[in-house]
Amino acid sequence: MEWFWPTLAIVCIVEGLGPLLMPNRWRLYMLQVSQQPSNQLRQVGGILVVVGSVSLFYLLH
Template sequence: MAIAIVLIVEGIGPMLFANKWQHFLQQISQQPVTQLRTMGGILVTIGVVSLIFLL
C-alpha cells in the first residue's frame, strides 16, 4: 500500500505540470554529484525517522 501511495504522489507532478517538471529535472541534473548524494541522504534520514515515529 505504501508503494502505491508513493507512486501516486510522485506521479502528480509530471502529470499536472509536465513542462515545469521537465525544467526542474534539467536543473537537478546539472547539480554536482556530491550535492545530489547529500540531498538523497537527507531524504532517506527524514524517511527513516518518520517511519520510526509512526511505528
C-alpha cells in the first residue's frame, strides 16, 4: 500500500498538466469527449483499465 499515495500524486500531476499548460485546447478536447456516445467512452475506459492493469502487473513483478 506504500505505492498508492505516490502513484495517486503522479496521476494528479499528469492529469493537471493539460489544463495548466493548454487550458483552451483542453476545454475543446473535453467538449469533444463529452459528445461521444456512452458506449464508445465505456470501451475506451475499459481498454485503458486493462492496459494499465497489465502494465502495472508486469512492472511490479
